[in-house]
Amino acid sequence: xxxxxxxxxxxxxxxxxxxxxxxxxxxxxxxxxxxxxxxxxxxxxxxxxxxxxxxxxxxxxxxxxxxxxxxxxxxxxxxxxxxxxxxxxxxxxxxxxxxxxxxxxxxxxxxxxxxxxxxxxxxxxxxxxxxxxxxxxxxxxxxxxxxxxxxxxxxxxxxxxxxxxxxxxxxxxxxxxxxxxxxxxxxxxxxxxxx
Amino acid sequence: xxxxxxxxxxxxxxxxxxxxxxxxxxxxxxxxxxxxxxxxxxxxxxxxxxxxxxxxxxxxxxxxxxxxxxxxxxxxxxxxxxxxxxxxxxxxxxxxxxxxxxxxxxxxxxxxxxxxxxxxxxxxxxxxxxxxxxxxxxxxxxxxxxxxxxxxxxxxxxxxxxxxxxxxxxxxxxxxxxxxxxxxxxxxxxxxxxxxxxxxxxxxxxxxxxxxxxxxxxxxxxxxxxxxxxxxxxxxxxxxxxxxxxxxxxxxxxxxxxxxxxxxxxxxxxxxxxxxxxxxxxxxxxxxxxxxxxxxxxxxxxxxxxxxxxxxxxxxxxxxxxxxxxxxxxxxxxxxxxxxxxxxxxxxxxxxxxxxxxxxxxxxxxxxxxxxxxxxxxxxxxxxxxxxxxxxxxxxxxxxxxxxxxxxxxxxxxxxxxxxxxxxxxxxxxxxxxxxxxxxxxxxxxxxxxxxxxxxxxxxxxxxxxxxxxxxxxxxxxxxxxxxxxxxxx
Numbered sequence: 287x288x289x290x291x292x293x294x295x296x297x298x299x300x301x302x303x304x305x306x307x308x309x310x311x312x313x314x315x316x317x318x319x320x321x322x323x324x325x326x327x328x329x330x331x332x333x334x335x336x337x338x339x340x341x342x343x344x345x346x347x348x349x350x351x352x353x354x355x356x357x358x359x360x361x362x363x364x365x366x367x368x369x370x371x372x373x374x375x376x377x378x379x380x381x382x383x384x385x386x387x388x389x390x391x392x393x394x395x396x397x398x399x400x401x402x403x404x405x406x407x408x409x410x411x412x413x414x415x416x417x418x419x420x421x422x423x424x425x426x427x428x429x430x431x432x433x434x435x436x437x438x439x440x441x442x443x444x445x446x447x448x449x450x451x452x453x454x455x456x457x458x459x460x461x462x463x464x465x466x467x468x469x470x471x472x473x474x475x476x477x478x479x480x481x
Numbered sequence: 482x483x484x485x486x487x488x489x490x491x492x493x494x495x496x497x498x499x500x501x502x503x504x505x506x507x508x509x510x511x512x513x514x515x516x517x518x519x520x521x522x523x524x525x526x527x528x529x530x531x532x533x534x535x536x537x538x539x540x541x542x543x544x545x546x547x548x549x550x551x552x553x554x555x556x557x558x559x560x561x562x563x564x565x566x567x568x569x570x571x572x573x574x575x576x577x578x579x580x581x582x583x584x585x586x587x588x589x590x591x592x593x594x595x596x597x598x599x600x601x602x603x604x605x606x607x608x609x610x611x612x613x614x615x616x617x618x619x620x621x622x623x624x625x626x627x628x629x630x631x632x633x634x635x636x637x638x639x640x641x642x643x644x645x646x647x648x649x650x651x652x653x654x655x656x657x658x659x660x661x662x663x664x665x666x667x668x669x670x671x672x673x674x675x676x677x678x679x680x681x682x683x684x685x686x687x688x689x690x691x692x693x694x695x696x697x698x699x700x701x702x703x704x705x706x707x708x709x710x711x712x713x714x715x716x717x718x719x720x721x722x723x724x725x726x727x728x729x730x731x732x733x734x735x736x737x738x739x740x741x742x743x744x745x746x747x748x749x750x751x752x753x754x755x756x757x758x759x760x761x762x763x764x765x766x767x768x769x770x771x772x773x774x775x776x777x778x779x780x781x782x783x784x785x786x787x788x789x790x791x792x793x794x795x796x797x798x799x800x801x802x803x804x805x806x807x808x809x810x811x812x813x814x815x816x817x818x819x820x821x822x823x824x825x826x827x828x829x830x831x832x833x834x835x836x837x838x839x840x841x842x843x844x845x846x847x848x849x850x851x852x853x854x855x856x857x858x859x860x861x862x863x864x865x866x867x868x869x870x871x872x873x874x875x876x877x878x879x880x881x882x883x884x885x886x887x888x889x890x891x892x893x894x895x896x897x898x899x900x901x902x903x904x905x906x907x908x909x910x911x912x913x914x915x916x917x918x919x920x921x922x923x924x925x926x927x928x929x930x931x932x933x934x935x936x937x938x939x940x941x942x943x944x945x946x947x948x949x950x951x952x953x954x955x956x957x958x959x960x961x962x963x964x965x966x967x968x969x970x971x
Contacts, residue, residue, distance in 0.1 A: 300814060300816040301794075301816055301818070304790050304794075305794060333840070333841050334840065335841065392524025393523060394710070394711040394712075394714040394718070395524070395718070395720075396915050396940070397915065397916070398842065398886055398916070398917075399722060400843065400887060401725050401917075401941070402722075402723045402765055402970040403722045422723065424795065424796055425722075426796075426843045427843075428842075428843075442719040442720055443720055443722055444524075444714070444715070444718035444719070445718075446719070462796075464794065465795060465818065467760065467794055467795050468794075
């Protein structure tokens with residue numbers, strides 16, 4: 287089994303790769319869309335702004351390949367937000383996998399939300415195997431995806447938002463599993479075990 | 482708890498009355514739509530609108546104004562005042578008003594409530610119960626009925642009412658205290674109670690929240706600036722984000738400095754081994770501060786970052802000697818989550834903006850070293866050896882504007898003294914900016930960490946010696962802070 291990590295210049299690739307190294311899971315860095323053909327599963331990492339990320343995904347052909355794929359795909363942080371129809375960040379049209387709108391946290395909250403917060407499961411998922419409900423994971427973000435029927439877990443930061451979502455073969459976490467210690471690694475390993 | 486800012490309409494304008502007396506009208510805004518939008522922009526999740534003309538006349542009088550607000554606003558609205566017929570109720574509910582408030586009519590005609598609930602669901606039909614000396618008041622509070630509220634509540638239960646706005650007229654517009662006992666009593670009967678009248682301070686909101694009251698309407702206190710909506714929303718919101726405990730490791734030529742002896746750690750001089758130990762102990766993040774002076778510096782830092790990223794799976798920040806966006810890029814690509822800059826941020830503030838643009842604000846930490854000169858907190862650079870012209874609050878606001886995602890605030894007066902953080906400085910900076918602030922400099926005990934987080938409002942505390950010299954383990958510190966009701970990841 288091989289995991290493709292999509293490289294579209296949007297950061298924390300190294301950390302995800304390091305985590306997979308530790309878990310002894312085979313992976314490669316996908317630099318162009320047709321690289322994904324060789325993969326069994328795909329990870330879409332992401333740090334940075336929605337606008338430039340979408341531009342890069344579109345110009346590289348990754349955007350179309352992601353929308354078409356039937357392989358399990360895990361979006362991380364910005365990767366989750368790109369699943370939406372639209373993001374208020376730079377007023378960006380996103381991948382349109384989940385019909386929701388990504389919003390900026392209201393001004394009464396500090397932005398970015400930075401630190402460890404509780405992830406409350408709202409649905410069962412093989413991603414949560416051996417992870418207790420209400421465990422802490424590490425978040426860094428200023429925008430959020432509202433809860434919807436695709437929400438697997440939610441988190442309270444003044445606003446209750448989607449911290450884990452799934453639609454068909456598309457999974458995503460708003461937090462960084464690669465930076466959330468043991469339980470984060472567990473979640474990554476659970477994703478890699480999905481059939 | 483839901484915070485609902487109020488707009489009371491009289492002749493199409495936003496006013497407040499005192500104790501429901503129409504002669505006491507005070508105009509706060511000519512354009513209620515602008516007022517509603519301002520509340521929504523600040524983060525309100527619902528707006529409360531009362532048609533005062535309607536309450537008095539017994540029929541809606543400000544529908545045009547209310548629908549104009551509805552058109553411009555994205556958040557839900559609840560509307561009350563003069564809704565005494567099915568057609569008046571339907572008009573609002575079918576035109577996008579989320580919840581309507583039935584007052585007088587509820588008292589007169591329970592069947593009316595019954596029919597509305599059947600048609601629109603209990604969540605959308607709110608009974609406005611206005612009390613004067615324990616009796617239910619009606620018709621714009623101009624009259625008081627003979628009915629006691631307990632008896633009335635029993636009737637409401639029977640017809641399926643779940644939502645209430647409870648106003649103690651004696652308290653309304655008086656900027657005093659809400660009637661806590663009353664709100665608690667009714668909440669315990671199983672109603673979603675929105676408290677109204679006299680809610681005028683942050684402690685009052687905290688108390689209502691602690692009593693599990695569903696929501697609170699705030700009116701006059703906002704207009705009179707007794708409280709800000711921002712603070713009201715912040716203290717009542719459900720927020721489970723934890724405070725962070727961050728050990729700081731000073732690194733010179735690839736080795737940690739400051740003598741330490743850890744029994745179960747073979748080489749405490751190895752920053753990676755020490756960092757790993759702290760991560761396993763429960764550290765929420767790590768900071769590596771490189772103080773190497775040699776030409777080899779950049780290479781050794783990069784190597785260190787790579788090793789840390791391979792072995793430690795919690796976030797870490799690297800600081801020391803970063804001067805260009807290229808330096809930042811190298812460290813982030815090697816696996817650092819954030820970088821910290823200090824002197825260069827003052828010398829070349831553009832670097833903050835460039836870094837934030839290229840890599841995101843979340844990885845740009847600006848370290849600010851502060852010393853009190855006379856009555857003023859001044860910013861120092863070059864390891865504290867050079868005073869700048871910047872005053873600390875102004876500089877903190879500036880770095881936020883430039884794109885910093887976090888501030889690492891060190892009190893030079895306290896650093897190394899073990900006398901505790903400079904709480905006054907922390908309070909001023911945390912109040913001035915809307916990005917996280919890490920407290921540093923002066924922590925000598927667990928109580929100091931507690932004070933920095935609780936009194937100083939810091940989002941995280943950074944400490945070196947109390948961990949390095951094993952005064953406490955991180956685990957002990959976190960237990961201690963948690964036992965004092967701070968949100969801590971354990």
